[in-house]
Amino acid sequence: MTHLAKGANVPVPTAPLRIAVGRQQAPGVPAVEASAVLLDAAGTVRGDADIVFHGQPAHPSGAVRHVGTGEGAGQFAEWLELDLPRIEPAVQRVLVAGSCDDGTFGQVPGLYAQVTSADGTILTHYDVTDASSETAFVLGEFYRRDGAWKFRAVGQGYDSGLAGLATDFGVEVAEAPALAAPPLLPTAAVTPPPSGPVALHGVGKSDSAPGGVAVPPMAKPVPVAVPVPMRVPVPVQQASSIAAPAATLATPAAMPSWGAGLFHFEPLVFSGKGAKTVTVDLPFPQDSAPVILEARVGPQYRFLSVQIVGRSTDVFCNDLPDHYGRALLNPPRKGGPIKLMVRQSGTWELTLLPLTAALPIGPGTIQGSGREIFVHTGTAADLKVRAKDPHSGWFQLNQYQGDTPDDLRRPAEQLVHAWNGRRVKEKVRIPGGPLLLAIDKSRHHWELTLDPLPLA
Structure with a gap:
């Protein structure tokens, strides 16, 4: 050297x-x-x-x-x-x-x-x-x-x-x-x-x-x-906000309850045009925690469908408002590889990321659009949620929390749910972390404000 x-x-x-x-x-x-x-x-x-x-x-x-x-x-x-x-x-x-x-x-x-x-x-x-x-x-x-x-x-x-x-x-x-x-x-x-x-x-x-x-x-x-x-969610106030998306921003040390049990792997990128089946050949362990699927689509078509072959539910089946979105994907219970069926009329790119790629969220206000995944590791807080969609779409914010990686495969609580409504204006209370917050359904442009509660 x-x-x-x-x-x-x-x-x-x-x-x-x-x-x-x-x-x-x-x-x-x-x-x-x-x-x-x-x-x-x-x-x-x-x-x-x-x-x-x-x-x-x-x-x-x-x-x-x-x-x-x-x-x-x-x-x-x-x-x-x-x-x-x-x-x-x-x-x-x-x-x-x-x-x-x-x-x-x-x-x-x-x-x-x-x-x-x-x-x-x-x-x-x-x-x-x-x-x-x-x-x-x-x-x-x-x-x-x-x-x-x-x-x-x-x-x-x-x-x-x-x-x-x-x-x-x-x-x-x-x-x-x-x-x-x-x-x-x-x-x-x-x-x-x-x-x-x-x-x-x-x-x-x-x-x-x-x-x-x-x-x-x-x-x-x-x-x-x-x-x-x-595309990066933008901090509105200069505060302890979120970090830019990356596969390694959050670490197991920041997720003490279940971080050590997460499946870690190198980010994988797949791309194509139109309908295509891709194979994610990773040795997922049994009852693995979810991973993050990041999607980007070309300028002509925003609608994307991604489905795990053999399942009836979709990972994505919606518009990506800024041609970008991130969703949770549950690997098979028995472990092993995953096959994804992608349907899109134009060009697309999928990136599979470990759960440590969730965006850290801290005190302050951030803005973004569409589906996104956050990790909260701070104290209990009030979360103000503001969102609007000119097309009157659904908006859903879920909380994922538990003692093991397997607990993260399903929401622990639905924090906000609005359908056929142009605006969302709610304040919810979240406990101390670690926990995941996932905007699971959305074509909305949203704003989240995290206000930590005073320590007793």
């Missing part, structure tokens, strides 16, 4: 590689969104598809992908995959970049880029030590030299944010409202990581399960693909 100083370079094998854009885990650290930018010989992008990020997770060539998040040893990272032999000859450089919408990179402790081989061997590591007021950052770049590939530690920041970075490489950035990633929920003190880089795990390739397929990009952003999260 080679430790790089800023400006230094090192040869890398012309092979599939994985890149972590990582940082130390600590309370209140700004979220860092990783992206890859493909450049031609002139140093510019050829089009929107040459920017790969969470909302556009795969290049059309399949050679560059954003594959999610991972954590370990007190560190958190977003992962990119580069299959260097498959990168088109016209592409001469691939930048590894990050953006920080809710702070600056000077507030991000232990920022680094780490390159590993497909088997997890760390090839090179670059620590960023001079970040300050930047809101976008090029950490490194892969570039061709004499028929081979090298990696250079760049360390170039932009105070003008992602728009400034994108403009430098030929992207015309139109003004558009950006979704800012909300601050992380305060957590317990973090033990400093051991000295030296540690290989992170917890994210698998999106075609790692039989039946999975490479993820094509969804509809191109308009007017330009500037990396922002596709």
